[in-house]
Amino acid sequence: MLRAALQAAEARIVALEQIIKGFQRARFGQSSERVEVGQLALELGRMPVLPEPANDTPAKPRDRQDPGQRRRNRGALPAHLERIEEVLDLPDQGCPCCGIAMRRIGEDRSERLDVVPAQLRVRVTIRPRYACRRCEEGVHQAPAPARAISGGLPTEALLAQVLVAKYGDGLPLYRQAATLARQGIKLDRSTLCDWVAKSCWWLRPLHGLILAHITGNARVFADDTPLPTLERGLGRTMDGRLWAYAVDDRACGGTGPPAVAYLYAPDRKGIRPAAHLASFRGVLQVDGYAGFKALEKSRNDGSVVLAFCWAHLRRRFFEIHAGTASPIAAEALLRIGEIYAIECEIRGQPPEQRAAIRQSSTAPLVAAMQTWLRAQLNRVSSDSALAKAIRYGLRHWTGLERFLTDGRLELDTNIVEREIRPVAVTRKAALFAGSEGGGETWAIATTLIRTAILNGINPQAWLTDVLERMVSGEVRSTQLATLLPWNWRQPDTAAAA
Numbered sequence: 001m002l003r004a005a006l007q008a009a010e011a012r013i014v015a016l017e018q019i020i021k022g023f024q025r026a027r028f029g030q031s032s033e034r035v036e037v038g039q040l041a042l043e044l045g046r047m048p049v050l051p052e053p054a055n056d057t058p059a060k061p062r063d064r065q066d067p068g069q070r071r072r073n074r075g076a077l078p079a080h081l082e083r084i085e086e087v088l089d090l091p092d093q094g095c096p097c098c099g100i101a102m103r104r105i106g107e108d109r110s111e112r113l114d115v116v117p118a119q120l121r122v123r124v125t126i127r128p129r130y131a132c133r134r135c136e137e138g139v140h141q142a143p144a145p146a147r148a149i150s151g152g153l154p155t156e157a158l159l160a161q162v163l164v165a166k167y168g169d170g171l172p173l174y175r176q177a178a179t180l181a182r183q184g185i186k187l188d189r190s191t192l193c194d195w196v197a198k199s200c201w202w203l204r205p206l207h208g209l210i211l212a213h214i215t216g217n218a219r220v221f222a223d224d225t226p227l228p229t230l231e232r233g234l235g236r237t238m239d240g241r242l243w244a245y246a247v248d249d250r251a252c253g254g255t256g257p258p259a260v261a262y263l264y265a266p267d268r269k270g271i272r273p274a275a276h277l278a279s280f281r282g283v284l285q286v287d288g289y290a291g292f293k294a295l296e297k298s299r300n301d302g303s304v305v306l307a308f309c310w311a312h313l314r315r316r317f318f319e320i321h322a323g324t325a326s327p328i329a330a331e332a333l334l335r336i337g338e339i340y341a342i343e344c345e346i347r348g349q350p351p352e353q354r355a356a357i358r359q360s361s362t363a364p365l366v367a368a369m370q371t372w373l374r375a376q377l378n379r380v381s382s383d384s385a386l387a388k389a390i391r392y393g394l395r396h397w398t399g400l401e402r403f404l405t406d407g408r409l410e411l412d413t414n415i416v417e418r419e420i421r422p423v424a425v426t427r428k429a430a431l432f433a434g435s436e437g438g439g440e441t442w443a444i445a446t447t448l449i450r451t452a453i454l455n456g457i458n459p460q461a462w463l464t465d466v467l468e469r470m471v472s473g474e475v476r477s478t479q480l481a482t483l484l485p486w487n488w489r490q491p492d493t494a495a496a497a
Helices: 002-028 037-043 156-168 173-181 189-215 271-276 290-298 310-324 327-346 351-377 385-395 414-430 436-454 459-472 477-483 491-496
Strands: 129-131 139-141 219-230 237-247 259-265 282-286 304-308
Touching: 002 310, 156 173, 156 189, 156 414, 156 436, 156 459, 173 189, 189 237, 189 259, 189 436, 189 459, 189 477, 219 414, 219 436, 237 271, 237 414, 237 436, 259 271, 259 414, 259 436, 271 290, 282 290, 290 304, 304 310, 310 327, 310 385, 327 351, 327 385, 351 385, 414 436, 436 459, 459 477
Parallel strands: 219 282, 282 304
Antiparallel strands: 129 139, 219 237, 237 259
């Protein structure tokens, strides 16, 4: 009896120590989950046979560089930048020996990157009035141009600048107000909030089109992140959420445009993704959140199938190894690293080739790991973090191995997790959304900016042109698809074509 109580107490102490070390690592440690494969292999007493994956989102291998070596731009600066030439010539071109005029035999050119600080300017619209001395029909004048904000000060370019600065670069509105004040423009933060809300009113239809594009795809990545939201009149925040849905088939050679859409919700209930994905049919790549599992079960026709994320399983073993140096966790990391190493080699290949290589090379590794995990579960305490990590993997194993038979699927959900990181940066600077309407505005602006970036489009130039065309009425509601980032062309490019 006493021995059982002692074992239970020791297991409890180990669990609490693991929790404390996890908090310490989250507060003071590095956020990277990179591990040294060679070091793990040496800990287990065997020689490493596989290269270390760069991280849990492997990319094509690059040339290794000395960590202490400085990164330099050894190529030319972009050709589209304006060149301001400065010629440093000799004041006297006569030969210092004989005095005869010297002949120019060449020159040395060097380039440095310069900057002209952003400068505000005022666009003045002048509309002359005309009247006829003989007629009595009154005064004639060209109609006033439409404005995104009726009677407001900002142009569409300034509105785009404010949106991109906050939701693209993480610069909250109070800092933008301070920047404007240094140039003599004193605006209250509430004024900037009003600008953002009215800009997103214009952009809301594009947000809907991007979401429809994503949910119409056969494979979607989904995740969510907290967005504290101020409760009106209570002076406190509630736990709002931003739900992110993304598509990106470039890893399997797909040519469809990548996109990400965010939707705000005041909570994390399972009804939220069920409503967001009401029209979706296909494979949903997600973590182990119960709401996604409920969505799959609610579709009696099997129209939604879940593929789970290996990075989430890997993270559990990484945290255990970082805190306790457990050899079982180290072995799990090595086994998962072998799977990622194969994925690194087949990234960018067609789905058929990826599926064939996975069946021949990866499937045996996955089957062996499942057998190994079941064996280890009997060796560890049932209440330990290690047992919980093993049970998590075995419980989700069907979804974890789904990628083996479908070359279009990814090994993890890092595509959507990468798109959540910019939200976290902005959230850390802004602290919270001012209201539920502010949360919806956050979702709309971030959707457009991140989707533009995914498609290699300058979000500020794109949003400026989109707002100008929508406000002026140049583009009708039935033509909005032409303004999506993957269909958009800059005005000068379109004119040249």
